[in-house]
Amino acid sequence: MSTILDVARLAGVSTATVSRVINFPDTVREATRVKVLLAMEKCNYKYNALARGFATKRSNTIGLIIPNINNPVFSDSTLGVQEYADRNKIKIILGNTSYNYSQEENLIKVLRESQVDGLIITTTNPKGEVLKSLVDEGFPFVLLFSTIKGGPISAVGVDNFRGGYIATEHLVSLGHRRIGIVAGNFSTTDRSFHRWHGYKRCLKDHGIPYDKELLVQTEYSLSGGRDSIKRLLALPSPPTAVFCSNDYIALGAIKGAREAGLALPEDLSIVGFDDMPTASYMVPALTTVRQPAYQMGQRACELLLQLMEKPTKPVQDMMDIDLVIRESTTSAPHLRGKGD
Numbered sequence: 001m002s003t004i005l006d007v008a009r010l011a012g013v014s015t016a017t018v019s020r021v022i023n024f025p026d027t028v029r030e031a032t033r034v035k036v037l038l039a040m041e042k043c044n045y046k047y048n049a050l051a052r053g054f055a056t057k058r059s060n061t062i063g064l065i066i067p068n069i070n071n072p073v074f075s076d077s078t079l080g081v082q083e084y085a086d087r088n089k090i091k092i093i094l095g096n097t098s099y100n101y102s103q104e105e106n107l108i109k110v111l112r113e114s115q116v117d118g119l120i121i122t123t124t125n126p127k128g129e130v131l132k133s134l135v136d137e138g139f140p141f142v143l144l145f146s147t148i149k150g151g152p153i154s155a156v157g158v159d160n161f162r163g164g165y166i167a168t169e170h171l172v173s174l175g176h177r178r179i180g181i182v183a184g185n186f187s188t189t190d191r192s193f194h195r196w197h198g199y200k201r202c203l204k205d206h207g208i209p210y211d212k213e214l215l216v217q218t219e220y221s222l223s224g225g226r227d228s229i230k231r232l233l234a235l236p237s238p239p240t241a242v243f244c245s246n247d248y249i250a251l252g253a254i255k256g257a258r259e260a261g262l263a264l265p266e267d268l269s270i271v272g273f274d275d276m277p278t279a280s281y282m283v284p285a286l287t288t289v290r291q292p293a294y295q296m297g298q299r300a301c302e303l304l305l306q307l308m309e310k311p312t313k314p315v316q317d318m319m320d321i322d323l324v325i326r327e328s329t330t331s332a333p334h335l336r337g338k339g340d
Contacts, residue, residue: 002043002044003045004018004133005105005109005129005130005133007036007039007040007043010039011038011039013035013036015132015133015137016136018136019136021033021036021037059114059115060090061091061092061093061114061117062090062091062116062119062120062304063092063107063108063114063120064093065094065096065097065108065119065120065121065122065123066097067096067097067098067099067122067124067189069096071220071246073247073276074293076294077122077144077294077297078094079294079297080293080294080297080298080301081120081144081300081301083298084297085301093114095107095111097124099124099185099188099220101125101128104121104123104125104128105128105130117140118140118141118304118307118308119140119141119142120144120297120300120301121142121144122144122145123143126190131153135152135153138311140304140307141153141154142154142156142303142304142307143157144157144297146316147160147190147191148316149318151314152314153314153316155314155317156300156303156316158296158320159318159321160192160195161195161198161201162198162321163195163273163291163321164194164196164197164198164202164243165201166323167243167273168203168243168271169202169206170323171243172203172206172208174241174329174331174332174335175331175334175335176239176241176269176332177208177332178237178240179199179203179214179241180214180215180216180238180241180243181196181199181216181242181243182224182225182228182229182232182242182245182249182250183195183216184217184218184246184249185219186217188220189220191245192217192246195243196215196245213235214235214239216228220246222248222251223252224249224252225248225249225250225252225254225256226252228256229242229256229257229260230256230260233262233268240269240332240333242270242271243273244272245273246273246274247272247273247276247279248274248276249272250270250272250273251286253270254270254282254284254286254328257270264328266330267333269328269330270286271287271289272287272288272289272328273289274288274289274290275289275290276293279326285327285328286327287323287328288323289321289322290324291321292320296319299317303315
């Protein structure tokens with residue numbers, strides 16, 4: 001089954017224009033309207049009950065798209081979605097993108113073809129065309145782990161800027177001045193980008209110059225964390241502390257630091273982000289920024305079911321985060337050397 005995005009690409013117009021041709025044809029110039037109608041015919045596009053009047057033609061199934069099935073934080077959010085859906089007699093189809101936007105586009109298309117009633121998406125590109133097409137069609141969906149704070153899309157997330165700020169501020173309070181950051185690739189997710197901005201702002205507010213050499217972007221993987229920490233430790237003036245933009249990366253960083261012969265946290269303090277279930281069981285137990293992944297999953301499912309019942313004004317729900325201090329951080333080495 002073709003989608004409105006396929007039609008828009010073939011016709012060389014926006015998805016909004018295709019939507020206007022379908023819903024308000026008199027508002028579109030005849031030449032454009034003909035071009036879109038021909039594209040719809042070539043694509044065998046059917047504007048069916050999923051796009052309008054879907055409430056009368058339900059499958060009682062929703063799609064859930066996550067970026068990394070190996071990361072425990074997404075297991076937590078998935079459980080939240082699943083349990084809320086179960087209580088409301090809704091089935092779930094799960095898809096994993098591996099942080100690949102093309103795979104995300106394909107999954108959305110496949111799930112739509114499977115006649116799901118709505119989607120919960122942890123997107124790799126909140127400005128992507130596929131999301132715009134869902135908005136134009138009025139198809140119900142909610143973004144999860146999103147930084148969106150306005151606009152036409154409902155979303156559940158946290159203030160990632162603040163999270164990056166408080167993680168860095170904790171290290172500054174311990175006397176660290178050479179603070180590195182291992183961040184998920186900015187081209188992959190805006191969440192990591194906002195956490196980096198929080199890191200930069202904290203350094204500025206405390207009079208610490210930003211050093212671009214202390215930033216390493218990597219894939220969201222254990223090996224990415226391990227290899228990135230070794231790059232930072234190989235610098236002529238290596239960091240005494242590192243903020244990792246999620247716990248999964250931090251776990252790999254801990255292994256990499258140990259392989260480099262460092263003792264933790266005596267030689268290197270590490271802070272993560274997420275507070276995944278295993279964070280308190282790491283050695284050392286991980287200091288991290290806690291985001292309520294399970295509750296976020298539940299809230300995203302709640303919002304989606306509301307949208308499926310009746311289209312409403314978009315809701316952006318930003319949940320609280322907290323710094324959880326454990327064993328992976330301590331005072332800067334130069335302070336301990338003075339007996340402090």
